Amino acid sequence: MSELLFGRMVGPFEPVVVAMSVVGTLAMCGALVFLARRRELGWWLVAGSFLPSGLSRLLNQLATGAPTPQSLILFAVGAVIPMVLGIGLGIYGLLSFQKFPLTAPSTRGITLRRFSASTVLAPLAMAVVFTLASLIPVVSLRAAYGEGMQLSLGLLLVSLISGFLLGLLPAGLLGLAHRSRWAWFLIAVSALASIGATVLTAGGSVLIFLFFATAVLAFFGWGRWGSIPEQKPARS
Numbered sequence: 242m243s244e245l246l247f248g249r250m251v252g253p254f255e256p257v258v259v260a261m262s263v264v265g266t267l268a269m270c271g272a273l274v275f276l277a278r279r280r281e282l283g284w285w286l287v288a289g290s291f292l293p294s295g296l297s298r299l300l301n302q303l304a305t306g307a308p309t310p311q312s313l314i315l316f317a318v319g320a321v322i323p324m325v326l327g328i329g330l331g332i333y334g335l336l337s338f339q340k341f342p343l344t345a346p347s348t349r350g351i352t353l354r355r356f357s358a359s360t361v362l363a364p365l366a367m368a369v370v371f372t373l374a375s376l377i378p379v380v381s382l383r384a385a386y387g388e389g390m391q392l393s394l395g396l397l398l399v400s401l402i403s404g405f406l407l408g409l410l411p412a413g414l415l416g417l418a419h420r421s422r423w424a425w426f427l428i429a430v431s432a433l434a435s436i437g438a439t440v441l442t443a444g445g446s447v448l449i450f451l452f453f454a455t456a457v458l459a460f461f462g463w464g465r466w467g468s469i470p471e472q473k474p475a476r477s
Contacts, residue, residue: 258301259445265294266451269410270458273428276417277462279469281338281347287414288331295324319377323411326370330411334418352472354420364416364424368408375404406434413459422466429459 268290275283299320344350354360379400409431416424432455439448 258297261293261297263447263451265290265297266448266455270451270454273455273458273462277458277465279338279349279351281335281349284331284335284338287334288328291324291327291331295320295327315377315380319374322374323371327411330414330418334414337418351420351469353422353466353469355471356421356423360419360421363419364412364427367415368405368412371408371411372401372404375407376400403434403438407431422463425459425463425466429456432456432459
């Protein structure tokens with residue numbers, strides 16, 4: 242039953258890794274509920290969700306073994322960069338919302354930003370940064386095993402695609418900080434990609450359910466933001 246719910250746990254660190262992943266994903270679900278209602282607490286939960294998720298990624302990578310100090314540093318950097326950026330993203334979103342007046346306790350009367358090509362650039366850049374960070378552990382394997390570890394084109398492509406899809410979560414959150422309603426779809430796509438990754442790695446039904454809930458909440462947020470008025474164009 243435990244393996245069905247949480248996946249196979251090998252080694253003393255695995256239960257801690259799984260618990261941190263569950264807590265981080267659960268906090269993100271809570272964050273989306275509050276952000277759908279334009280509540281500031283959502284951004285606090287965003288920042289809080291990246292902390293256990295980042296620590297679980299770091300602990301999981303370290304538990305797999307890092308034969309050399311160089312590979313150990315690369316493992317740590319690959320886990321710390323997304324964690325720091327995610328926490329900073331929560332702070333940035335909070336400050337962005339606080340520019341608007343309160344309509345209820347901790348609820349901001351934001352206006353939606355009109356879609357344009359420029360609104361996509363910052364979220365896309367965020368996704369690219371997370372993609373590059375996901376490649377660092379792959380590079381660390383080459384640093385650990387030297388010429389004995391051949392980085393095939395297929396492995397790099399899979400790492401790039403999966404890293405980009407998972408990076409759509411922070412990209413979507415950045416879009417929400419910029420008050421872009423379409424950014425909810427990026428979060429939904431990232432959640433669906435996380436479901437696929439969890440199924441392939443036999444990560445357990447609890448995480449699969451939480452990622453499914455994340456996707457559902459993203460569509461819920463998109464629907465809730467449909468009633469928010471768009472900002473008026475600036476007068477020339």
